[in-house]
Amino acid sequence: MDIVSGLAHGFQVALSAQNLLMCVIGVVLGTVIGVLPGLGPPATIAMLLPLTFKLDPTGSMIMLAGIYYGAKYGGSTTSILLNVPGESSSVVTCIDGYKMAMKGRAGPALGMAAIASFIAGTFGVVALMLVAPPLANFALAFSAPEYFALMVLGLAMVVLLSGDSLVKALLAMLVGLWIASMGTDLFTATSRFTFDRVELLGGIDFVIVAIGVFAVGEVLGNMEPAKPAEMLPVPKGLRNLMPTWDDMKRCRFAFLNGSVIGFLIGVLPGAGSTIASFISYGIEKAVSKHPEEFGEGAIEGVAAPEGSNNAETGGALVPLLTLGIPGSGTTAILLAALVLWGFKPGPLFIQDSPELFWGLVASMYIGNVLLLVLNLPLVAVFAQLLKLPAYAMYPLILGVSIVGVYTSASSMFQLWLLAAFGLLGYLMRKLDYPTAPLVLGLVLGDAMEKALRQSLMMSQGSLSILLRPIPTALLAIAALLLLVPLVRKFNAYRVRVVEREVG
Amino acid sequence: MPFRHIAAASIAALALAAPAAADWKPTKPVEVIVHTGPGGGSDVLARAVAQMMEKEKLLPVRMQVINKPGGNGAVAAAALYEKKDDPHTIGFITSVWIAGPLTSSEAKITLKDLKPIAGLLLEPAVFAVRADSPFKSLKQFIDAAKAHPGELKQSGGSVTSRDNIVRLQLQHATGAKWAYVSFQGGGERLAALLGGHVDIMVIEPQEAGEQVRAGKLRVLAQLTEKRLPGYADVPTLREAGFDVTPTRQIRGVVAPPQQPDDATKYWEGRFEALRKTESWKKYIHDNQLEELFMPGAEMKKAIADIENQLREQYQLAGIKTVR
Numbered sequence: 005m006d007i008v009s010g011l012a013h014g015f016q017v018a019l020s021a022q023n024l025l026m027c028v029i030g031v032v033l034g035t036v037i038g039v040l041p042g043l044g045p046p047a048t049i050a051m052l053l054p055l056t057f058k059l060d061p062t063g064s065m066i067m068l069a070g071i072y073y074g075a076k077y078g079g080s081t082t083s084i085l086l087n088v089p090g091e092s093s094s095v096v097t098c099i100d101g102y103k104m105a106m107k108g109r110a111g112p113a114l115g116m117a118a119i120a121s122f123i124a125g126t127f128g129v130v131a132l133m134l135v136a137p138p139l140a141n142f143a144l145a146f147s148a149p150e151y152f153a154l155m156v157l158g159l160a161m162v163v164l165l166s167g168d169s170l171v172k173a174l175l176a177m178l179v180g181l182w183i184a185s186m187g188t189d190l191f192t193a194t195s196r197f198t199f200d201r202v203e204l205l206g207g208i209d210f211v212i213v214a215i216g217v218f219a220v221g222e223v224l225g226n227m228e229p230a231k232p233a234e235m236l237p238v239p240k241g242l243r244n245l246m247p248t249w250d251d252m253k254r255c256r257f258a259f260l261n262g263s264v265i266g267f268l269i270g271v272l273p274g275a276g277s278t279i280a281s282f283i284s285y286g287i288e289k290a291v292s293k294h295p296e297e298f299g300e301g302a303i304e305g306v307a308a309p310e311g312s313n314n315a316e317t318g319g320a321l322v323p324l325l326t327l328g329i330p331g332s333g334t335t336a337i338l339l340a341a342l343v344l345w346g347f348k349p350g351p352l353f354i355q356d357s358p359e360l361f362w363g364l365v366a367s368m369y370i371g372n373v374l375l376l377v378l379n380l381p382l383v384a385v386f387a388q389l390l391k392l393p394a395y396a397m398y399p400l401i402l403g404v405s406i407v408g409v410y411t412s413a414s415s416m417f418q419l420w421l422l423a424a425f426g427l428l429g430y431l432m433r434k435l436d437y438p439t440a441p442l443v444l445g446l447v448l449g450d451a452m453e454k455a456l457r458q459s460l461m462m463s464q465g466s467l468s469i470l471l472r473p474i475p476t477a478l479l480a481i482a483a484l485l486l487l488v489p490l491v492r493k494f495n496a497y498r499v500r501v502v503e504r505e506v507g
Numbered sequence: 508m509p510f511r512h513i514a515a516a517s518i519a520a521l522a523l524a525a526p527a528a529a530d531w532k533p534t535k536p537v538e539v540i541v542h543t544g545p546g547g548g549s550d551v552l553a554r555a556v557a558q559m560m561e562k563e564k565l566l567p568v569r570m571q572v573i574n575k576p577g578g579n580g581a582v583a584a585a586a587l588y589e590k591k592d593d594p595h596t597i598g599f600i601t602s603v604w605i606a607g608p609l610t611s612s613e614a615k616i617t618l619k620d621l622k623p624i625a626g627l628l629l630e631p632a633v634f635a636v637r638a639d640s641p642f643k644s645l646k647q648f649i650d651a652a653k654a655h656p657g658e659l660k661q662s663g664g665s666v667t668s669r670d671n672i673v674r675l676q677l678q679h680a681t682g683a684k685w686a687y688v689s690f691q692g693g694g695e696r697l698a699a700l701l702g703g704h705v706d707i708m709v710i711e712p713q714e715a716g717e718q719v720r721a722g723k724l725r726v727l728a729q730l731t732e733k734r735l736p737g738y739a740d741v742p743t744l745r746e747a748g749f750d751v752t753p754t755r756q757i758r759g760v761v762a763p764p765q766q767p768d769d770a771t772k773y774w775e776g777r778f779e780a781l782r783k784t785e786s787w788k789k790y791i792h793d794n795q796l797e798e799l800f801m802p803g804a805e806m807k808k809a810i811a812d813i814e815n816q817l818r819e820q821y822q823l824a825g826i827k828t829v830r
C-alpha cells in the first residue's frame with residue numbers, strides 16, 4: 005500500500021466516530037497524567053490494558069498512543085508552573101520554563117511548550133510515516149561504541165548547563181554518575197553502593213531524584229523567611245498567555261532542532277525522550293547568539309526540549325512497528341498490548357495489519373491537533389495554579405510529589421529517599437550548585453557505562469573499536485563542546501585587552 | 508482477537524473443573540504481588556490471569572495487581588513475607604526470584620521463606636542467528652567458536668540469566684569459547700543481533716517467530732524439554748547432539764509464609780481449574796509457552812533443583828554466590 009492510499013485509508017479509520025472518541029479519551033487522559041508527577045504513561049497504559057481486551061484493537065491502540073504522546077504535552081505544564089517535572093522527559097523544561105514563570109512569563113512559556121510540542125510532534129508523525137523502514141535500519145547500525153560516543157556527547161552538554169562555575173557543575177555531574185552506578189551490576193551481578201539495602205539492588209529511580217532535587221528542594225528553599233516567595237500576577241486572557249511574534253521568531257531554530265533530534269534519538273532503542281530533550285537543549289544553547297540567557301528564562305530553552313520529547317514519540321514507534329523492537333518502557337507495554345490483542349509485531353506488521361498502522365498514524369495527526377486546541381485554552385486554566393498563595397501552593401507541591409513517588413513503587417523507603425534528595429536539592433541551591441548536571445549524569449551515566457563495557461566485550465578489550473566513523477565524529481564534537489568555555493574566556497579576555505588599548 | 512469465541516467452551520470446562528468446595532473462600536479483593544513494574548513480564552501475566560479468572564468466573568472476588576519492583580524480586584518477596592498469614596494475598600514468581608538471592612546478600616527473604624502454591628508454566632527459548640548467517644546448525648556455530656576462540660559473540664541479559672548459563676554449559680560440554688555481551692532490555696539484544704554486532708542470541712519463541720516469518724532470523728535449536736508446536740522441525744539441544752539440560756525458566760504462584768493450609772489449598776485448586784480453561788490454553792498457545800502445572804509440593808522441589816543447578820553453574824563460571 006503506498007503512502008497516499010494508506011493515509012487516506014488511515015484517516016477513514018481514525019475519523020470513525022468510535023476511533024475519534026478513543027483518540028479524544030487518550031489525549032485528555034494523557035494530558036492529565038502528564039500534569040501529575042510520578043504517574044506516567046507506562047503505569048497508566050498497563051492499568052488500562054485489561055479494559056482494552058473487550059474493545060476493538062485499532063481503537064485501543066489509538067487511545068493508548070494518545071496517552072503516550074498526550075502525557076508529553078501535559079508534562080511541561082507542571083515543569084513550568086511548579087518546577088516539578090510532570091514527566092521525566094520534561095526535566096529540562098524546568099530550567100528555563102520555571103524561570104520564565106518566575107519572571108511573570110508563565111503564559112508564553114506554556115503556550116510555547118504547546119506550540120513546539122505540536123510542531124515537533126507532527127514532524128515526528130510525518131517522519132514515522134515517510135521514512136519508517138529505512139530509519140529502522142539506521143537504528144540497527146548503531147552498536148555499543150556508537151551509543152557510548154552519543155552518551156559522552158550528552159555528558160559534554162554539562163558545559164552548557166553549568167551556571168557560573170564549571171567546577172561546581174562537574175562536581176554535581178559526578179554525584180549524578182555515582183548515583184547512576186548504584187545497584188546490581190549487569191555484567192558481573194555484583195552489588196554496588198547498596199549499603200546492604202534490598203531496595204537499592206535495582207539502583208535509585210530517576211523520578212525520585214528528579215522530583216526530590218527539583219520540587220522538594222525548591223519548596224524547602226522558598227520556605228526561608230529571609231527570602232519570601234513572590235508569586236507574580238498572571239496576565240488574564242488567552243491573548244496575553246500566547247507567545248509574542250518575537251518569541252516565535254526566536255524559536256525558529258528550536259522547532260527544527262527539537263523535531264529532528266527528538267525523532268532521531270527516538271529511533272535508537274534505549275536512548276529515550278529524556279536524553280533527547282537534554283541533547284536538543286544543549287544544541288540550542290550551543291548555537292544561540294545569547295547563551296547567557298539560558299537558565300534565566302530563555303524561551304528557546306522551553307521550545308527545544310518540549311519539541312524534542314514530542315518528536316521522540318514518532319521516532320520510538322519506528323522500531324516498535326517496523327521491527328517489533330521496543331526502545332523504551334512505554335513502547336515495551338505497547339508491544340505487550342499488541343501481542344495480547346493477537347497481533348504479531350515484527351518486520352511484517354505494517355504489511356499484515358495496514359488498518360492498525362495507518363489508522364494509528366492518521367490518529368496521531370488528529371491527536372496532535374486536538375492537543376494543541378486543548379492545551380492552548382487550558383493554559384489559562386492551569387496558569388490559575390500560580391495564583392495560589394504560598395501556604396496553599398507548597399503543601400500542594402509536596403503532596404503531589406509524595407503521592408507521585410509512592411504510586412510508582414508503593415514503598416516507604418522510596419519516600420525517605422525523596423526526602424534525602426529534597427535536602428540535597430536545597431543544599432545545592434543554597435551553595436549555588438546547578439542541579440541540572442546532576443540529573444544529566446544520572447540519566448546518561450548508566451547507559452554510557454554499559455555501552456563502553458559492551459564495546460570492550462565485543463572487541464575483546466581493544467579500545468580501537470571506538471575509532472569507527474560515527475563514534476569518532478561524535479567524540480570529536482564532544483571534545484569541541486568542552487573547548488567552548490575556554491574559547492569564550494579567551495574571547496572575553498581579548499575584548500578586554502582591545503578595549504583597554506583603544507580606551 | 509483473544510477470549511471472544513470461547514465463552515461456550517470455557518463454561519463447559521468450568522463445570523468439569525469445579526473441585527470439591529474448599530472450606531475457605533476469599534471474601535474481599537485479593538492482592539497479587541508482582542516484582543516488576545507495570546508492563547513487565549510478571550505484571551502482564553498477573554493481569555492476564557486476573558482477566559481470565561474473571562472471564563471464566565473462577566473467583567468470587569477481584570484480583571488486584573500490586574507492583575513491588577526492585578532487587579530482582581527481593582522487594583516483592585519481603586512484601587509477601589510481611590503479610591504473614593494473610594489468605595487474601597498471593598504473589599507471582601519467576602526464576603529471577605531464585606537467581607537473584609544467589610548473588611546478592613542484600614536479599615534477606617528468599618523463596619524458601621514463602622509458601623509455594625502452584626507452578627504454572629515454563630518459558631521456553633530458542634537459539635537464533637541472522638537469516639544470512641553462515642551457521643545452519645548449532646553444531647556449525649560451536650565448531651566455528653572452537654576454531655576461533657573468543658571471536659564469536661552472543662547477546663543476552665545479566666550474566667546470571669539463563670542465556671549465559673546455557674552458553675556456559677555448552678562451552679563446558681564442547682570446549683568451545685565465545686563472548687557474551689550483556690544488554691539491559693530484550694529489544695536491545697535483538698537489535699544487536701539484527702544489526703550484525705553479535706552472532707547469536709537466546710530469544711523467546713514468540714518474538715523469534717515473527718522475525719523468522721519476515722526472513723530476518725533463523726532458529727538453530729530450542730532450549731526446551733520437548734519440541735514446541737511452533738518449532739516442530741527445530742531440534743532440542745539434546746537432539747542437536749549436546750548433552751546439556753537447560754535451566755528451567757519457571758513461573759508460578761506463592762503465598763505468605765503462614766497462610767493457613769485451607770487457603771493455600773483453595774488457591775492451588777483455583778489455578779488447577781484455570782489451567783483447564785480454553786482461555787488459559789489459548790494464552791499458552793499464543794505466547795508459545797510450555798504448559799507445566801505443578802502442585803505446591805512439586806513446585807518446591809523444582810525450585811530447589813533450579814537453585815542447585817544455577818549455583819553449580821555460577822561457581823563454575825566464577826560468579827560469586829552468597830548462599
